[in-house]
Amino acid sequence: MSYEIHQESCINCGWCRRECPTETIFYFDSVNRKHRVEPDGCIDCDICAQVCPMSCITHNPDVRPTPENLEAAKVRARKWAGQQRILKVGLRSYAEAQVIRLTS
Amino acid sequence: MTQAFKERLAPGGARREPPYRSIMEMSDEERAALAEKLGGPQNYNPVVLREMARKDRRFFAPLIMAILSAEFRGVDFFGRFVVETEEYNVPWHMTLAFARQTFDESRHTQLNMQLLESLGSYVGEYPDIILGPSGDVEIPAEDLDPAILMARINISLEGFALTTFEEIRDLAEKTGETMVEHCHDFNMADEVTHVGIGDYWLEKLSEEQPWRATRAKAAQEEFEKGIEMVRQMARQYMGATTKQETTPA
Numbered sequence: 001m002s003y004e005i006h007q008e009s010c011i012n013c014g015w016c017r018r019e020c021p022t023e024t025i026f027y028f029d030s031v032n033r034k035h036r037v038e039p040d041g042c043i044d045c046d047i048c049a050q051v052c053p054m055s056c057i058t059h060n061p062d063v064r065p066t067p068e069n070l071e072a073a074k075v076r077a078r079k080w081a082g083q084q085r086i087l088k089v090g091l092r093s094y095a096e097a098q099v100i101r102l103t104s
Numbered sequence: 105m106t107q108a109f110k111e112r113l114a115p116g117g118a119r120r121e122p123p124y125r126s127i128m129e130m131s132d133e134e135r136a137a138l139a140e141k142l143g144g145p146q147n148y149n150p151v152v153l154r155e156m157a158r159k160d161r162r163f164f165a166p167l168i169m170a171i172l173s174a175e176f177r178g179v180d181f182f183g184r185f186v187v188e189t190e191e192y193n194v195p196w197h198m199t200l201a202f203a204r205q206t207f208d209e210s211r212h213t214q215l216n217m218q219l220l221e222s223l224g225s226y227v228g229e230y231p232d233i234i235l236g237p238s239g240d241v242e243i244p245a246e247d248l249d250p251a252i253l254m255a256r257i258n259i260s261l262e263g264f265a266l267t268t269f270e271e272i273r274d275l276a277e278k279t280g281e282t283m284v285e286h287c288h289d290f291n292m293a294d295e296v297t298h299v300g301i302g303d304y305w306l307e308k309l310s311e312e313q314p315w316r317a318t319r320a321k322a323a324q325e326e327f328e329k330g331i332e333m334v335r336q337m338a339r340q341y342m343g344a345t346t347k348q349e350t351t352p353a
Contacts, residue, residue: 011300013263014328028325033307033317053266053296095155098143103160 002039002063003048009056010034016048016057021077040069043077120176122228130231138231142166148233150268154275164284165225167272172216173232174265178209185253192250194309201301205258208294215287222283247323251309255320256327258302264331265295 005016005025017025017035024041025048027034037048037057042065049057065073127145130138135145142148142163147156150170156163183206189199217227247253269292276285310317 011296011303012259013266013296013299014260015263015266018264018267028321033310033321051270053292054300091151091155092158095152096159098147098152099156099159099163102141102143 001044001059001061002042002065003037003044003046003057004060004063005035005037005048006056006058007032007034007036009054011054013053015051015053019047019051021045021047021080022073023076023080024073039063040065041073041076043070043073045077120227124176125228125231127231127233134231141230148230150233150272154271158275158279161279161281162224164276164281165220165223166230168216168220168223168284169225169227169230170233171268171272172213172220172227173234175209175212175216176232177234179206179213181257182206182209185250188248189250194250194305198250198305198308201305205298205301208298212291212294215290219283219287249316249319251306251313251316251320252323254302254306255324258298259306260324260327260331262295262298262302266292266299269295 012027012033012035014027014035017027022041022043024038026036026038030036044059046059049055049059127138127148130145138145138148142153142156147153148166148170150167153163153167153170157167182202186199186202186206189202220226269288273285273288273292276282276288306317306320310320
């Protein structure tokens with residue numbers, strides 16, 4: 001299953017593109033200057049629909065990636081999640097150390 | 105041809121009391137005072153401050169000042185943009201849209217100033233996070249094209265601001281800072297409108313002059329690459345200092 005961006009409502013804020021764990025939302029190569037979801041890379045995670053401030057991303061059960069593409073996309077998503085975790089944990093531990101140093 | 109409006113304005117840049125004073129302009133004493141409060145200038149940015157505020161609420165004040173700095177810059181930038189659209193052949197209601205946006209930025213400034221006071225701080229306690237009005241900086245003429253400015257500032261930069269405001273709102277909600285939560289929810293709604301204004305007018309201008317769309321998209325891509333490079337550097341720094349964790353399959 002995949003998601004679709006309704007072109008007439010999209011304001012191109014890029015939030016979905018920045019949050020997509022498989023980097024399957026494209027903008028700069030689009031012909032009509034709008035964001036689009038490439039279904040072959042969509043793992044159905046729903047993050048794009050949740051962050052969209054215009055609520056213009058909806059689920060389309062009729063579009064499905066091939067099993068091979070889906071597996072490749074999941075691998076990319078795991079790698080992305082790992083990187084996000086490193087950043088989050090690193091930032092929090094750095095900030096915590098700073099606060100402890102300043103308050104002690 | 106009448107004299108351009110901006111030439112009829114009194115000389116001199118925008119003023120604020122206390123005046124703009126970016127982190128780069130601090131004296132050694134001010135730098136030491138900031139280090140005592142925040143641990144050093146490297147911590148004076150919204151990303152680190154947000155995490156410090158998660159641990160201790162007193163770091164909400166410098167966090168809000170960091171945002172307020174950008175709002176002051178927004179008033180200056182969009183105010184100038186309203187005046188400068190006179191030099192381009194753009195519809196008058198586009199100018200009006202940017203006047204509205206300038207008003208929004210002023211309102212955000214007032215909201216954040218009050219918020220700062222409610223957190224026990226004031227404008228001037230912390231430096232400005234970015235440079236002030238850049239009246240003396242020469243910007244290449246082609247970069248002043250309204251389409252380029254809208255792509256970079258309205259769509260790209262304000263698009264990123266959506267994420268920042270949402271992250272602060274979410275943090276405030278989790279830590280019980282209801283006033284911060286409320287104000288940043290309000291600000292975020294305006295930012296959505298600002299991105300929408302930029303996108304709408306970029307589309308309109310591009311209908312008549314398709315080259316504008318191409319150039320604007322290229323300018324936005326370049327701008328976003330710059331921001332992504334900074335994020336990538338942060339990831340690498342954190343990756344080097346944090347033990348690698350595996351994510352379950």
